[in-house]
Amino acid sequence: MLEVENLSVSYGKRKILHDINFSLSGGQSVCLLGKNGVGKTTLFRSLLNTLSYSGKVLIDENDSQKLSRNQLAQLLSYIPQNKGNTVDYSVFEMILMGTTPQLKAHRQPGEKERAQAQAAIDLLKINYLKESLFSELSGGEQQLVIIARSVAQQAKIILMDEPCANLDFGNQVLVLEMIRYLAAQGYLIFQSTHDPNHALQYADRVLIMEKGRLTAAGYPQKILTGQRLTTLYNTPIEVVELSIDGEKRFVCLAKKGTNHVGNL
Template identity: 40%
Template sequence: MSALAAENLAVGHGAARVASGIDLALEPGSVTCLLGPNGVGKTTLFRTLLGLLPPQAGRVLLGGEDIARLSRAAIARRLAYVPQAHAGAFAHTVLDLAVMGRTATLGAFASPGRADLAAARDALAEMGIAHLAERDATRLSGGQLQLALIARALAQKAGVIVMDEPTASLDLGNRIRVLDVVRRLADGGLAVLVSTHEPEQAFAVADRAAVIEAGGRFEAGPVTPLLTAERLSRLYSVEVVVEATPSGRRVVGRPARPR
């Protein structure tokens, strides 16, 4: 059974449809990268998979159950979301931020207990930022904040994590750190869905890829057969080539200019 699945899904806002024919299965222990140009519906698809928007057609299954029939608390116990890092409006410590991931397991007026604090501290340690627990989260670097947001999701103890462009605006070192975390989470048994504008990230860490093209056409499959130079050129309206380096890493770039 897939951890999270979309079956013949169509997504949009109101009567406006942005993508349809979406069949997607996220398996435990795997990373799936979602690619597509701006404005094709990646965020709308994410919001539908998270149960925040109703499907226009088809259904979303979370652990085999229709997500439309689950409460928000039940969804949060199984499905975690990592937004793009941004400075918060209120000052919380990094530990407080991680503890927020335990909200779904608490009663309406309950305070975090010893087990919740332990789960939050374990998540910070997993991300390598336990030493930042008492730091004001608004004073973190972009990379540190992204790791803190992933720790918050880990503290939920959910089996599925959905990440919205987790490396956006990060420098090279922090991009590498976050991608290493993404792969490590999957290797630990989680199902991970990541949106990205960088095909090379999919080649580096993903087991499968999915694309939404202009006009809402959706396709998913193994990374290398799906993300061909032809498809990427069409996807982003610019001619590119995909080449393998001597180490076997696949890179995307512009064709060489004739001399």
């Protein structure tokens, strides 16, 4: 469980986050929505203990500010947008790196850690990629490997910073389906996204941030109305209900002829 109580962040006299409160449980896929610059990244950095804040962050009832870096990494993992320098590692080597927080200083991964990496590969069903070079994979496959690395870390809470950024539509679906699958296995997946459709179609809960404040939280289909999205993004938006194979689905669409560009 991830609990945030009265979380505030200031840079000098400028307040960036204002008394953020929420509680998230395992077995959920949660989306964080908001325009650029509203504090989403600052919130994630606070959860990761990489900047100073007031208030409290509890991870499985542990005060995160009292945890060592390795202790925190065993409870919470993070997938940034930038995959970092991957050189020419194999997929298995990339995933094995996820076990690092559990190793004592100067100790190399052993059979236990290799078994953890293999278990992550099995869970994500990517055995067919195991011997491939990470650099040769598609964007979607690379993201699955990065997610598997977080699973190998054995943290049950995974933060993801825009996991579908720069992915084509097919690879976005691949990643979002895997996120939903992991949530069904008991993981708490907390991702930031700029696409409300990700929340409408794949999330169990959504949090909305505006100007450093959490302004709404709840079920996506109830929270993400056309009116709220229009206000949030300053663009006329409509949420449409569809029926696909007998299943009710919701999609958000920008209305034509917005006041930003006129009728082209």
